[in-house]
Amino acid sequence: MTENEGMLPPPPPNLPPETIVETPGSRRRPAAYIAVVVGLLAMVGGAVFFSRSLGSAEGGADTPVAAVQRMFDALADEDALGVLETLLPSERDQLRGSLQDITKELGRLGILSNDVDLGSIPGIELDFTGLTFSSQQIASGISTVRLETGTSTYKIDPARSPIGDFLRPLLGEEASEPVQGSDDLSDEGVSFTTVEEGDKWFVSLWYSIAEAARREVGAPVPPFGNGLAARGASTPEQAVEEMIRAGILLDVRRMIELTPPNEARALHDYAPLFIEQAVAAAREARKHYEVEVGKLNLTGRVSGDRALVKVSEIEFNAAIPSMGVSVEYDGKCVTVRGGFFGSDEPQRQCGEGFAPATGLPGVPTPELGFVAVREGGLWYISPTRTVLDGLLGTLRVLDRSDLEMFMKIFGGLGGG
Amino acid sequence: MSPRISGRAAIAATVASSLAVLGAALLPWLRTGNATRSAFGLARSASVLGLFDGAPRRVCLALWYLLPFLVAATWTAGAARRPLLTASLGGIVGLTSLVAGILVVVLARPAPGPVAAIGAGVATIASAVLLARGTMRAGANMFIQEGVTT
Secondary structure (H helix, E strand, O other): OOHHHHHOOOOOOOOOHHHHOOOOOOOOOHHHHHHHHHHHHHHHHHHHHHHHHHHOOOOOEOOHHHHHHHHHHHHHOOOHHHHHHHEOHHHHHHHOOHHHHHHHHHHHHOOEOOOOEOOEOOOEEEEEEEEEEEEEEEEOOEEEEEEEEEEEEEEEOOOOOOEOOOOHHHHOOHHHOOEEEEEEOOOOOOEEEEEEEOOEEEEEHHHHHHHHHHHHHOOOOOOOOOOOOOOOEOOHHHHHHHHHHHHHOOOHHHHHHOOOOOOOHHHHHHHHHOHHHHHHHHHHHHOOOEEEEEEEEEEEEEEOOEEEEEEEEEEEEEEEHHHOEEEEEOOOEEEEEOHHHOOOOOEEEEOOOOHHHHOOOOOOOOOOOEEEEEEOOEEEEOHHHHHHHHHHHHHHHOOHHHHHHHHHHHHHHHOO | OOHHHHHHHHHHHHHHHHHHHHHHHHOOOEEEOOEEEOHHHHHHHHHHOOOOOOHHHHHHHHHHHOHHHHHHHHHHHHHOOOHHHHHHHHHHHHHHHHHHHHHHHHHOOOOHHHHHHHHHHHHHHHHHHHHHHHHHHHOHHHHHHHHHHO
16 A cells, blocks of 8 residues: 555545556656665665764774874864863763853953853964874773874964953063964873773873873882772762761871762772872871861752752861960851960951851852762762862852952052 | 646655755854864764753754654655655654754854754745645645656
């Protein structure tokens, strides 16, 4: 049955009988058959395109060198999206969103121009030529790619750059002159560490930093995949409480354990190289201070696999006996004792939160907290997101007059 | 205009505007720095950056990647003189293009690709609707005669 026969009403009775004798297509021109065949072939092509496109949803490159080459290509194109695509997905996720929000706030404050777009930053031209790379496998799925030869040329025109109207006058005349030049990258020792995920290779910023540090001190290759195991908490609040208490006691091991296994994979992998020294240093440091947390109440707001946990109530005593200084906070007032401010009288300051204690009247208190993330059903503290979220929270409560006040205070201090 | 000619013209218009949708998808949709991305490159970047998390968004992404297949299917249905199938596929192609174009124009900077996609999407939907209506109204006359006279 043809589509017409199945879907359309029967022909009207006055139709001449000879017109329905032959079925559609019985005398179709060869061109029509060719068109159908072409269409069928195109459908096969479309199906292949569909399956390949869905399979490439994670990005990455086929080899370590290709991953780094793609990053340099994106840099040369000033293609921020392209650079992000080459990064390890867990690291990319840390930056996604935050950078754009922070840029927007910097634009609002006049530090950057208010129409700045990370996808197209004017005034900066960058190019790389003659790049050659060598790759060295560190471990299975981890390779360092070293830039062997190449030249970079750059041109920065501050007049066209997205510097905001608050910052521009502070930079002076010299900073408004265009800068251009070229560098031979051959002797710069530029290298990036790449990580294989799935069957694709990605550039990892954290592994690159860790690997560069390891090489610098001549440490052995760590046992990748068998480093310090992550141990999360069952709730975001519990994770934050454990992190705060570990921080107070300088329990470095517990602090690392509480970082997310995916996001802080490099930290977990490289931890065995420094953890014993860090623990010993922390033990020594603990001899010089005393801290006691009396009350600690936390409130968390969970959104999917992410939570923002704020300290709603805290009471603590801290002291450095060797300096004769102590700080006491009872949830409302902070009392500082010792000859710290040129007087032996205790200094007491009260108010909501810590803002009044800063001595900067009118500066609102930002809504700061710890960002916890859920991985494998357990909650961990994300250091990068906590820092970026804190920066964003701080920027959000500031306005132009706050910056001008900071300038008066710090400009005045600088001027003598 | 005879029903036969209008039927063929409607099929041709639906197929041609579907091809225009595919052409529009290959135009620049987003420029970042000196790099330009087609609609598929943009979809891939957005997917890589995790903007297609969640089932509904993944379905939208899959539908977008399916666009070349759907356009080819529209062509094939048109070549095989299947007016209702051509109209249905053309309608899906046009609607997908229209929604994607509007989303990118609203959420990102205007670029030639999404603007062209909106135009081609509207044209595809319009020709698909005309084709479907013509097929329904003319009934078998228009297309059965097509088979006899060609």
